[in-house]
Amino acid sequence: MESLVDVNVYLSRWPFRRLPDDDTPELVARLKAHGIEQAWAGSFDALLHRDVGGVNLRLADECRRHGAGRLLPIGAVNPRLPDWEEDVRRCDEEYRMPGLRLHPNYHGYKLDDPAVERLFDIAVERKLIVQIAVTMEDDRTQHPLVQVPHVDCQPLVEHAGRRPELRLLLLNAFRSLRVDQLEKLADVPNIAFDVAMLEGLGGISRLAKVVGIKRVLLGSYAPFFALESALLKLDESPLAGFERVAGGGGNARALLKR
Amino acid sequence: MKNVRFDRRTALAGSALAVWSLAQSQSGSDAANQPERDEIWDLHTHLSGVPGKTPVERAGQLLEYADRLHIDRLCIYMGMPWSREPKPDDLKRENDQILEVLARYPDRFLGFAYVSGAHPEASLAEVERLIADGPMVGIKLWIDRHCREEAFDPLIERVAALKAAIFQHTWFRTPGSPDPTPPGESTPDDLVALARRHPQVPLICGHTGGTWELGIRAVRSTPTISIDLAGSDPTAGIVEMAVRELGAERIIYGSDAGGRSFASQLAKVYSADLPTRERRLVLAGNLRRMLAPILQSKGMRV
Numbered sequence: 088m089e090s091l092v093d094v095n096v097y098l099s100r101w102p103f104r105r106l107p108d109d110d111t112p113e114l115v116a117r118l119k120a121h122g123i124e125q126a127w128a129g130s131f132d133a134l135l136h137r138d139v140g141g142v143n144l145r146l147a148d149e150c151r152r153h154g155a156g157r158l159l160p161i162g163a164v165n166p167r168l169p170d171w172e173e174d175v176r177r178c179d180e181e182y183r184m185p186g187l188r189l190h191p192n193y194h195g196y197k198l199d200d201p202a203v204e205r206l207f208d209i210a211v212e213r214k215l216i217v218q219i220a221v222t223m224e225d226d227r228t229q230h231p232l233v234q235v236p237h238v239d240c241q242p243l244v245e246h247a248g249r250r251p252e253l254r255l256l257l258l259n260a261f262r263s264l265r266v267d268q269l270e271k272l273a274d275v276p277n278i279a280f281d282v283a284m285l286e287g288l289g290g291i292s293r294l295a296k297v298v299g300i301k302r303v304l305l306g307s308y309a310p311f312f313a314l315e316s317a318l319l320k321l322d323e324s325p326l327a328g329f330e331r332v333a334g335g336g337g338n339a340r341a342l343l344k345r
Numbered sequence: 346m347k348n349v350r351f352d353r354r355t356a357l358a359g360s361a362l363a364v365w366s367l368a369q370s371q372s373g374s375d376a377a378n379q380p381e382r383d384e385i386w387d388l389h390t391h392l393s394g395v396p397g398k399t400p401v402e403r404a405g406q407l408l409e410y411a412d413r414l415h416i417d418r419l420c421i422y423m424g425m426p427w428s429r430e431p432k433p434d435d436l437k438r439e440n441d442q443i444l445e446v447l448a449r450y451p452d453r454f455l456g457f458a459y460v461s462g463a464h465p466e467a468s469l470a471e472v473e474r475l476i477a478d479g480p481m482v483g484i485k486l487w488i489d490r491h492c493r494e495e496a497f498d499p500l501i502e503r504v505a506a507l508k509a510a511i512f513q514h515t516w517f518r519t520p521g522s523p524d525p526t527p528p529g530e531s532t533p534d535d536l537v538a539l540a541r542r543h544p545q546v547p548l549i550c551g552h553t554g555g556t557w558e559l560g561i562r563a564v565r566s567t568p569t570i571s572i573d574l575a576g577s578d579p580t581a582g583i584v585e586m587a588v589r590e591l592g593a594e595r596i597i598y599g600s601d602a603g604g605r606s607f608a609s610q611l612a613k614v615y616s617a618d619l620p621t622r623e624r625r626l627v628l629a630g631n632l633r634r635m636l637a638p639i640l641q642s643k644g645m646r647v
Contacts, residue, residue: 104558107616121364138578225578227518228556234521239540262578264499284578286605287394288410312609313616315364316579319608 093118093126093317093341094218095258095281095306098149098158101131103230108310109140111153117314118120118157124336126158126309127218129188134223140175161186161218165194167200172209179213181271185343186216192207192333193223198242206317206322211252213247216342219243221260222284225310235264254342258281259284266293273298279342282320282334291334292324300330304339364615367452379512386629387411387419387607388512389599390547391573392442400425400442401449407602408423408453412476414607416628421446422457422512424487429527430489433467436460440475447480452646457483457512462490462497462568463529469503481514483510484641489529494536501539505546508638512573513539513548517563533563533570542565542639547635549597550577557583561590568595571631579609584627593623597631 095139096118098111108114109131118126128150142310143162150158162178164171164187178184187210191198198219210217221238229235239258247255255277261284264272272278279302280292296304321331346631390407397403411419424439424501431439436459443456458475460468464585468484475481484504486492494512504511515533518526533554540548541579543594552559557580564570572587587596600610614627640647 102563104582107585121373177626225555227516227522227524229519229578231519231521234519236523243428274579286609288396288603288606289408311577311580313581313612315615316606316609316612318364319414320606320613323410323606325413 089122089335090337091121091123091305091318092336093123093309093314094256094304094305094339095283096126096128096158096309097131097311098146100133101311102135103233106310107235108314111149111158113229114310115153115155115157117309120337121314121318123314124157125339126160127339128154128158129161129218130221131161133165134190134193135167139163139165139168139171140177141175143178143182143184147184147191153279156271160184160218161188163188163190163205164206165190165196166200166206167321168223171202171206173210175206175215177212179215184215186218186254186256188218189236190223192219198246204246207246207250207253210254211250216256218256218258220258221264223259224260225262228292240264240272244275244280247275251277253277254345255279256281256304256342259308261285261290266297267288269297276302278302279304279338281308282317283308283312285320289324291320292326295324295326295330295334299336300333302315303334304342305335350447362637364612381623382415382628385414385416385418385611386632387416387600387602388422388597388632389551389606390419390427390602390617391423391427392421392446393423395602396504399437400445402465403603404446404450404454408450408604410607411453414611416611418453418455418606420455420457420483420510420632422483423459423487427480429487430463430529431459431461433464436464436467436471440471443481444475444479451480455483456481457510458486460484460486460500461485462492462494463540465496465500468500471505472507472509476504476507476639480516480643480645481509482636482643483512486513486531488514488527488531491529491535492531493535495542497539498542501543501546505543508642510550510635510639511546512551514551515560516552517559518555533560536570537567539565540569544569544586547571549573553583553587553602558586561587571595571597571600572612572636573597574627575599575610576605579612579616581613581616584613584619590621590622592625593619594631596627598628 395403424442428435
């Protein structure tokens, strides 16, 4: 039996509608029912709230109280906020979070911003994984008053290339990026990808051919997306047993241990 | 999420069977005495985006992936490459490619003729060639002309007389989106206008208008319109809202493969907390009911 790890779930409320599993116990029940032993959880509150310290405090508390040992909190950081470095310190030292989740598009900065360089350096020093949420929603369906562009990931080639210890994980990347057009991103070994927004037939196999199976991680983007989408993609692709184990959870566990 | 139980599902974690089994357990006691596996008919597939050099090769690839997710029959339309503003020759070329697929895989694929309100006479000729005198069982209308225009009426009347399915692509795009609306792209509102001129004719609202919270509302008061779940992100809650507002009888599963994944689109249905009867209507029953008269008239398996 595979040991499944979902690297891309969110807690709290999506700002524009209620979602079927946006109460944490319900999300945890679905994770458990599908045999997902661990899920890396960020917070939807991080998109628009300025009190990121409060967001991360509630996230850590929610994971502890309702996670049943399955939820691993991933803190939010907005390097445009005053004293954002303190948010990183709290995530690491107080909440023992293994990583940070960035939303550059919702927070209004590009990845070539000097603050991002500083943030990546701190992440390396503290051995924190950095997740970047590239897209949250199809841009054709966004609320007309809140139209948020995709994150341009190309600056990561240089950032990650200069910091081989940096562990970068792109979430929801494949609405703006095409698997067959990853180009230089595919050449940077410390950038990994989740499968939440992979579309087309056999997406996991196609992605693995481009970047190698060790850089492909199961991510559902639940509860915004149906959790079952990522799981069924494991079946849709013709994966060898070891590939299934790696993509389903092995790679995520390895990323945590490094 | 309600009534989650733990049994052999957990030993099959991550498999299609496990996902199906979980949906089954959520359905409660009405699952008793039902066939072991859901039958699945996919309303919406294409050759585009599928590996392979020929239409038949691509269709074979589609089936390879469909089989991995236990999809029984697939409606297919439009060829390779496809034309966003097709001329009559383009329609014929693309439809001929689908005929090749139907000849090779008659038990698995159901063909819809690609036609256009911009070319009503040529489209009527294609309907005669492909549906009245050929193996196809529906039409596909895409993005080159708003379907509210009266130019569509003779086409709709003829297709309805043949009891073939009528599928219209629709989207509600957020104004200002970087992926702008093609000039002839219909919205669900356009389809409602068409339905009001043809109140007895069943119509299918492709993609549920993409922005499905709007699309469902737009067609709600027009009971002859069913919705197609295909071709949008696997956002949780689409099926739940559709069942609440339209009833399960007006919802049809489709994928939009090969542009989309069968997996992501099936997940919309399997994630929903539906009774077995309703889930099976969505996965196959509603489409089978819609196509049964024409399938029977052609002597095809229902």
